[in-house]
Amino acid sequence: MDAARADDRPTRRALSLEQALDHAAWLLDRDAREALALADAIVARVPGQPQAALIAGQALRRLDRPQEALDRLAALDRARPGVPAVLWEMAQAASAADAGDRAIAALEALTRRQPDIADGWFLLARELRKTGRGEDGWRADLSGVHAAARDRVLIDAAAAMHAGRLDDADAMLAARLEQVPDDPAATRLAGEVHWRRGDMAAALERVEHAVDLAPGFDLARDFLIRLLLQLNRLPEALHHADILAASPVGGPAHDLLRASVLVRLGDQDGARALYERLLAARPDQPKVWQNLGHALKTLGHQADAIHAYRQAVARQPTMGEAWWSLANLKTVTLDTADIAAMEQALDRLAPDAEARKEDIFHLHFSLGKALEDAGACQAAFGHYARGNALRRTLVAHDADDFAAEVRATAATFTAPFLAAMGAGGCPAPDPIFIVGLPRAGSTLVEQILSSHSRIEGTMELPDLMAIAARLQGRVDDGEFPDFTTMVASLTPADRTRLGEEYLDRTRIHRRSGKPLFIDKLPNNWQHVGLIHLILPNARILDARRHPMACCFSGWKQHFARGQSFSYDLTEIGRYYRAYAGMMAAFDAAMPGRVHRVHYEDMVVDTPGQVARLLDHLGLPFEEECLAFWRNKRAVRTASSEQVRQPIFTDGVDHWRRFAPWLGPLETALGPLATVYPDVPPGL
Template sequence: MIQQFRPPPSPASTLAEAEGLLEKQPHVALGKAEGVLRQAPGFPPAEFLAARALRRMGKGRQALARLDALACGQSRVPAVFWELGQVAADLGDSRRAIAALEALTGLQPNVAAGWFLLARQLRKAGRDEDAWRADLSGIHASSRDPELLKAAHAVNEGDLDTADALLTARLARAADDPAALRLHGEVAWRRGDMTPALQRVERAVALAPGFDLARDFLIRLLLQTNRLPEALEQAEVLARSPVPAPGNRLLLASVLVRLGKQERAAQIYRALLAEQPDQPQVWQNLGHVLKTLGDQAGAVDAYRAAVSRQPTMGEAWWSLANLKTVKLGPYDIAAMEAALASLAGAGDDRREDVFHLHFSLGKAFEDARDHAASFAHYAKGNALRRTMIRHDADAFSAEVRAAALTFTAPFIARMGIDGSGGGCPAPDPIFVVGLPRSGSTLVEQIMASHSQIEGTMELPEMMMIAGRLQSRVDEGEFADFGAMIAALSPADRTRLGEEYIERTRIHRQTSRPRFIDKMPNNWQHVGLIRLILPNAKIVDARRHPMSCCFSGWKQHFARGQTFTYDLADIGRYYRDYVMMMAAWDKAAPGTVHRVFYESMVADTEAEVRRLLDHIGVSFEPACLEFYRTERAVRTASSEQVRKPIYKDGLEAWKPYEPWLEPLKAALGPVLESYPAVPDA
């Protein structure tokens, strides 16, 4: 039998076979490439494959020599420069790596990976600004990537499952893709999964520190999770971007405001306005800061500058109206009515302007003593706002009842809420609780005038801890609230208390041993406070139910108080609050000190002395001259606490009484019994 002649494999087929062996068997791939080179010395594809095999075998110097020779003869082949850049980077030769990668990005500016690798080498060489710009070029290139565009479109359409699948597959192939990681973080955020969202976006920023949009997103995620020191650190970096954007400085200012650093925020706003005065939003932000700092005249000027540039800017009008020392006159009323008319038929994106204008007109007509017109506008503003928020009064009442039924006297004794059963022993916090518009800012200002007590702001940390615990019930880990609370070990309670102390430390600007947390909603968590901070003090600021509830109803709150936009809702909320606090007083008498606003107005010194005795500090005359204390105050009462106590507001609800029957009905026996509480 004659044996059939088989020609030797072609160089192309040999190299194709070697390519398939490159990652797992680079030494075999190298042998095949060398075989081709024996037949065709200097054949560029074989030289290139040999160099790649040598790099994977850890023989970077040999690979570099071959790649240098190839780069001289193949100056228009991007793959050569990509490989050369990686080999030089592996060998720590940043200079040669940068030269190769600059050549690569010049040839292929739309390939993001080259820019990101170049940025890392530039950063190693100390060329931080050039590295930042390279990262930005990489992101620009990513914005044209068809696969990422498809995922981004799915995200924008709300098809998160498709986006997740696309991005998961891409990151399986390229785990260090900053643009894909940021977008994958957005998918998690839109699903409400904050932990993976933060992890992915943090990774994107770590890989591409010049990725400004990812850092911006990271800062907003950190703000949402109240990680304020980290947010400030990231915002400081973003503000130094070599590609300046006013939004970067605005974001830094917003972080500073959250941290109580109002003066520096004001400096940023003024600098931005000096560069470009026609920015109504920045004027409004400046007004907020100046109001907080007590510069009322400056705040008025800033708010008026905002509405003069954008007459339909409802929040700026409301901010002006909400300055209790300002009365809006006929010219203002005409301007706001014209703004409302121009917004008639506007889409949902202008609803905030509309309800803010109604609240503002309500205040303007109140100042003019036209109470019918005032109530009509307050009612319209509240009704519109109520459609935009979620508040389930029945569900909330059920939560309050569950808490009240949990913290009974036997339960308290069994858990050792006096500190014998765990909890952080720090005596630092003083919690001021109650309803908004109850006089709590006055109580805070009085205490903050004491040399041993620092005023901070309405801190969200306790509510975040409580929300995290409640989520364990919602997710089915515990049958109910009581079972979850009972399951907290002494060590758990100590850890949670220490977490609160540590997380609030950023808000303390002085060395005073005590500090105030004035989050009013913490009345819902009195039991938890005593459980994890047994030596903390709790002060309940209370005001006549009609006065307090009506004042809350006609006050638009920026966030957090979802129960105030319906007279029946706010009445039920007040009733739940009274019931909860009465149950606590019965279970643990004397642990909460109550301040009635009317009593504070009638005999200030006596009430102040009682308050300071409960806190455990000596009386200081400065507490009676609280209006002289200079400090930032962010609540709606910021102007009122900067002057002596006055009685004018005690019965401000009276002229509106004909329209307040729903509130009276909701309050029921709580109204009839005040200041006592119903037996039931």
């Protein structure tokens, strides 16, 4: 090396000053030692040469000699104060030398001179946090985000993303991150590109990294919380929501997001307190009034919920969801003034119908309920039909594909197949799954059972569906040729691990210490075979109702999410057929494994059916199960108000009032509509 340097000396002398400086800068990232030597040689020839002095400081930092770099750069700054490049290098050298105060001073000077350079703000934020000035660091991160919003590269990448040119956006961001690997704004934007592509794992990894790089990046943390909610990672979502709520520039949006996390966790009281605080500060917020109504309804405070919903529609009469929330309190009757107000709202929305579809279909469902209560069945049916038709345009459901999937599942879990799989799975007896169709009485069964001293009611938990979707994804990705092969590949250890995963994921919802808990997601009927394999001692209850009554009730009930089959009478009839057929197949494969509860029997003979149900679960009879309406637990489903009063029989045959218009449903159900509670052979 010394010989090489000796050979270079004549060359150095022969270089012009400009050439020597260019060469020294070129050497920085290739041979910092040689760059330092050349910079020193230049300074020897031209004392005080500023660019050479800067290169020397940069080289010393790269050689892990930060204190020497800082001394040299400080001298340069005294000679030529306020040069941005010098301040930037001083800050990095000071940071590396653990001279936090000097790093902060340099960065504060830099950001005063160049407030539009995001990197300076982000580095300042990191240094401020190191010295315990967390709030100042948070504000510096926010200033960095504000500066990044004017960055041309990021503006172009965001424009490409919003235009659907995801590959272009990805290429621009990849080039940026190649140059600046720790750019928080580019990293968050890259996460959003992955999210728009449907790659949740990559999206989450990028957005988490953005938050790690800039903990005060509120928009990134907001996005992270929403990703975690989509993935049902609720404890992590709450952790970040708590942090976001402490932002020095926080606002109502942060509190609203935290409240939505609390709702998902079942902490309705916590959400209620947040909504009430927001409304105390600013009452003119119809959306917050509506959210408060949801929390109050779930907690069983019906009068207060009605008041909240009324406040929402008074402030925004075209707010369809608030009207539906009011109508959806099954014990509330909307009067003629309400009907007139909703009809006027529809007229006002007509010119903007394409953009206001959600408000419009909610209003149709609400008018259907109001007119049904008034006995105007034909008019009610008309509004239900219009609401359903509009809602159907906004959801994806392929009845043929779904029926094929159900047939494949039923064909998999045969008696020989289950016998061949042998023992396995997590032996814990904790879960009680209540499956079936919505509006089949599952909430009633849940309320009865959760009144028992050994059973905790939770909510409709998405965790089993998430596990099943992940397994199906292995087929969709080509790892297995079909569903049966994938299931057959699960070893006893795999099945144990999956059962334990389910228990781990749902533990956050168990707060009472009771040994058993209920998972009342109706759609889990599609996965009774999987439940049996991974949780062999879990109980499975099938809540069933007359198909005409159940399907009509589901069709006229607007569900917030998850029931895409319910907006067409033919499709909901086909869905019921698929459900009944698969449950019949499983009954044949594993007789007695599923305990069926017919709604009509529960209504007619509640004590006898409750005793039979508890006997199946191996639990002693308790009188509180017959007084289930006194149970104060939170109930989030559409039947929340009905299960807070004794059983009534009015709804059993209510569908017959609409029979003249239910031909498509009856045709889709076929013989199921007439042989209930039996199931036609061969279904």
